[in-house]
Amino acid sequence: MRRELVNWSIVLGLIIAAFVTTVIVLNSTLFSSGGFVRSYLSALARHDMSSALEIADIHLPKEHGAASDDGAGAQPIDTTGAGSMLLAGSHDLLRPSALSSLKDIAVVDSTINPDGTETVTFNFELDGRSSQSTFTVQRSGARFGVFADWEFVTAPLTIVRLTVLNAQEFTANGSEFVAPAQDTPSAYVVLTPSSFDITHASTFLKAEPIVVSATEPGSTVRARLDVVANEALIAKVQREVDGYLDECATQVVLLPTGCPFGQPMSNRIVTTPEWSIAKYPPVNLTPGAEPASWLMPATDAAAHLRVDVRSIFDGSVSTFDKDVNFSASYLVTFLPDDELLITAQYPD
Structure with a gap:
C-alpha cells in the first residue's frame, strides 16, 4: 500500500512538473509579450481585420x-x-x-x-x-489563472x-x-x-x-x-484650341470676332485679308481657382496675315505679309461624362 502511494506521488509530481514546465514555456513563447504582438501581426499578414482589431482591443x-x-x-x-x-x-x-x-x-x-x-x-x-x-505592452491579467494576458x-x-x-x-x-x-x-x-x-x-x-x-x-x-493633367487632357485641349484658332483664321476681316488676334490698320485694304496660324500656342495646364478646373495661362502664339493695302497719304499699294504675335489663355472645366468646357480668358 505504501509502495503504491509512493508511486502515485511520483506520478502526480511528474504531472505537476510537466504542467509547470508547460506553463513556463507557453508564457515565454505563445503567451509572452512577443507572442501577443506576433499574433496581432500575423492577423494583419493574413488580412484578418476582425482578429487584428480584437487582439488590439x-x-x-x-x-x-x-x-x-x-x-x-x-x-x-x-x-x-x-x-x-x-x-x-x-x-x-x-x-x-x-x-x-x-x-x-x-x-x-x-x-x-x-x-x-x-x-x-x-x-x-x-x-x-x-x-x-x-x-x-503590459500585463492585463491571466487566462485560466496561469497564462498571461497582454494589452x-x-x-x-x-x-x-x-x-x-x-x-x-x-x-x-x-x-x-x-x-x-x-x-x-x-x-x-x-x-x-x-x-x-x-x-x-x-x-x-x-x-x-x-x-x-x-x-x-x-x-x-x-x-x-x-x-x-495627363497627356490625354493636354492633347484634347490642344486639338480644341487649334481648331478654334483655325476657325478664327477663316474670318476675312482684320479683327476676327471673338478671337485672340487681329491687326488694326490706318490704311485702306485693297484685297480680302487672308489669315493663317503660324504658331499654335502649346497647351500647358495648371490648376484652376475652382475645383475641377484647369487653366492654360497666357501663352505666346502667332497668326499670319496677308493683305494688300493702299496708303491714305500717296495712294500707293503695298502688301502686308507678316506674322502677328498674340497670346491666348483658356479655362478648362470638367463636365459630366468626361466632357470639357473650354472658355477663352481675357485680361481684366
Whole structure:
C-alpha cells in the first residue's frame, strides 16, 4: 500500500512538473509579450481585420465599421484608449482590401521597462520593403489563472494626414477612395504597421505614385499626392484650341470676332485679308481657382496675315505679309461624362 502511494506521488509530481514546465514555456513563447504582438501581426499578414482589431482591443463605430469591407463586425466606439485615436480621423482605410503585404515577421528585441511594461521590436517585410515597428505592452491579467494576458499601452494605430491636390479621388493599395475635400489635409486612421501605395489615374488626370508607411504606433504621418493633367487632357485641349484658332483664321476681316488676334490698320485694304496660324500656342495646364478646373495661362502664339493695302497719304499699294504675335489663355472645366468646357480668358 505504501509502495503504491509512493508511486502515485511520483506520478502526480511528474504531472505537476510537466504542467509547470508547460506553463513556463507557453508564457515565454505563445503567451509572452512577443507572442501577443506576433499574433496581432500575423492577423494583419493574413488580412484578418476582425482578429487584428480584437487582439488590439480596437472597437470601430458602426457608422464607420470596417472589420470587413462591407462594415460587418463594427462595434460602438469607446472614447478612451484606442477610441480617442479613432475619433481623430476617417476609418475609410481600415478595411481588409486596403491592408498591406506583411511577411518575414521576426522579433529582434524585447525589454522589460522599470514601470513593468515591456517593449517589443519586430522586423518584417512591408509591401516588399524592410521595416521595423516597436510596441509597448503590459500585463492585463491571466487566462485560466496561469497564462498571461497582454494589452497594448499605445494602440497600434497611426494617423495619416493625406492632402490630395487638384482632385478628391485617389487609390490606396488598389482600392478607390474619395477625400472629403481637395487641397486640404484629410486625416485617416490606419493600423500599425501599414503601407499604402497611393496614386490617382482617371480619364484626364494622373499622379506620380507615393508610398505612405505607418510603422510607429500613436504617430502622425503626413503625405501629399499631387494630381496633374495627363497627356490625354493636354492633347484634347490642344486639338480644341487649334481648331478654334483655325476657325478664327477663316474670318476675312482684320479683327476676327471673338478671337485672340487681329491687326488694326490706318490704311485702306485693297484685297480680302487672308489669315493663317503660324504658331499654335502649346497647351500647358495648371490648376484652376475652382475645383475641377484647369487653366492654360497666357501663352505666346502667332497668326499670319496677308493683305494688300493702299496708303491714305500717296495712294500707293503695298502688301502686308507678316506674322502677328498674340497670346491666348483658356479655362478648362470638367463636365459630366468626361466632357470639357473650354472658355477663352481675357485680361481684366
